[in-house]
Amino acid sequence: MLWGIGAVIYKEFIHIVRDPITLFLMLLIPGIQLTIFGFAIDLEVKHIPTAVYNLDGRPESRQLVDAFVNSAYFKIVATPLSNDALVSSIVRGEAKIGLKIPPDYTDRLLLGQDVTVQLLIDGSDSTVAMQGLNVANAIALRQSLSIVSRSLNREQPPIELRPRVLFNPDMKTVNFMVPGLVGLVMQLVTMLLTAFAIVREKETGTLEQLMVTPVSRFGLMLGKLIPYACIGAIETTFVLSLMRFLFGVHIAGSLWLLAGFSLIFLFTTLGLGLLVSTIAENQVQAMQVAFVIILPSVLLSGFVFPQENMPKVIYWASQLIPLTYFIRILRGIIMRGAGFYDLWPQAAILAVIGLTVLVTSALRFRKTLS
């Protein structure tokens, strides 16, 4: 049943060794991706350029402006002297937030009356707009509360929230992105390499030649998958080491559990590679088919964007993506130190999806050959 598997593995390893460029790229690409996602991308918005048009100018109003600056979320880049100048600083892109304090700000506060402060937000960048709005709201609320408390002769507002962020206390984007990236890189490398290894044989006609030899189909398939499973395992170790030692993301949970669950994911992605190879006739097509699989994995797996906000249909679709579960597992083990009992449902679903993919592509592979 496994006839010829040794010969195929032997040959496949020679292919890998003879192609040092691919081997090098396999290590370089995750390095580049980790650097970009780890260092360059920061989902947290700070120092939003802000224009302040202060018509009042007295200490009370300056206190409000100071509250904005001290939050570190806003940075004053302009102090326009007219309404038009305020608006145009936003249109020009110089500022993303405009703060307009009315001339009677201090007077009304002293008289105990309500006062309206205008906040202009550039909505063309929704992430910045959301963050700016939330922080500005919080600042206004805090200022109001302290004024009300003072009038009620209380030192502090009655309720004080004391947040404690578990597992990623500094809420660093790196800690959130990098574990997900490990999964993405694993999928990319193993899927593409497997698909290429098989499609290449279709292109050169060697697959047809193999069919006239006594090699068994199962032996041929496993002989193709096992070398790339090894590469995938090395790759995973490499990427995890980069994560740990270059980005300082500690693995809170068990390394063995991580290795075990990674293996399930690895076989799923090898299955995807096999699937791609049964669809594509040449390497260009393989690249395109692989892209069709990779794109939703990047966008819908929860790697960058939270799945909770997705429309129902998309959400259900995202639950069919293997990477969805592996990212949950990765973040669980690496960040939260989750154990087997916390994560086995994710692993079980992943295993079911993986098995389905592997069996489907194995059957399709048999058909391709005959």
Place this chain on the structure above:
Amino acid sequence: MPPAIVARGLTRRFGHFTAVNDVSLQIEEGDIYGFLGPNGSGKTTLIRMLCGLLRPSSGSATVMGLDTVKESEQIKRAIGYMSQQFSLYRDLTVLENLKFYARIYGLRRSRARRRIEDVIGIVGIGDYRGHLARELSGGWRQRLALACSLVHEPRLMFLDEPTAGIDPVARRELWNLLFDLAGQGVTFFVTTHYMDEAERCSHIGYIYFSNLIVSGTPNELKQLPEVTPREAVRLEIRAPRLASAMRALNSFDYVLDATIFADSLHVLAQTNTEERLQRDLAREGFGEVQVIRIPPSLEDVFVTLTRKRDTDRAGTTAPAEAL
């Protein structure tokens, strides 16, 4: 000794299309069986069925005494196969390619080592052992492909257009190799488009539009009554201005066919018209021409058989077209 290949009524349909229709043939051990036919006529489909890769829609075949459907796995161990594209691993060396195939066929270590040296000797590729397959020229690649398909000592070899795109010297050398192996009792089933290669085969089959039209030795084929009708002769004429001479010949009513063949004309004419031909050509201004009676070439055989088949087909399909 049982025949190497026996096919009985072998047919393969793909949907409504019949790729191979009712092919029966028998090939003895040690034969070099040349298989000819235009592209798309069913050659590769027939080979795939004989190798056990494709199930016949009807009919049956045995290869080395093994049933192609029930015993296809054993057949794979008994035969060698070389496709027209020399399916080698280009980034493996000559030796690694051979080792791979030796392993695929499950040769034991000591036997593998001996057989690899044997086939390296047979095809004479010893100087290139350490070279990558992609560094070899076409002729050497083809020898390596042959060596790979010989490594398990098959008694029957299928070669699918083994000389396509190979220079004439390499072609000749390959054929000498095949003769050597055939002398040792290896049977060859070779497809080709080259008539000179067909002439070298001990037996020839011609497949046209999915049907095996003829099968036999080159001499048997040349003596077929359909090829040279009883009341006709084949003549070779050496004349100046070949093209206009051909036009003139085709206008004579006793000339059935005239074609240019290198520096002469091959003519199929009614018997006892040689003198008349010389007279008529002289009158047309071609001077004193030389006319010799010749046996038909294999090309004549295939051209004639193809034409006859086409007229037969036209005759049978005409009523359907009239509807």
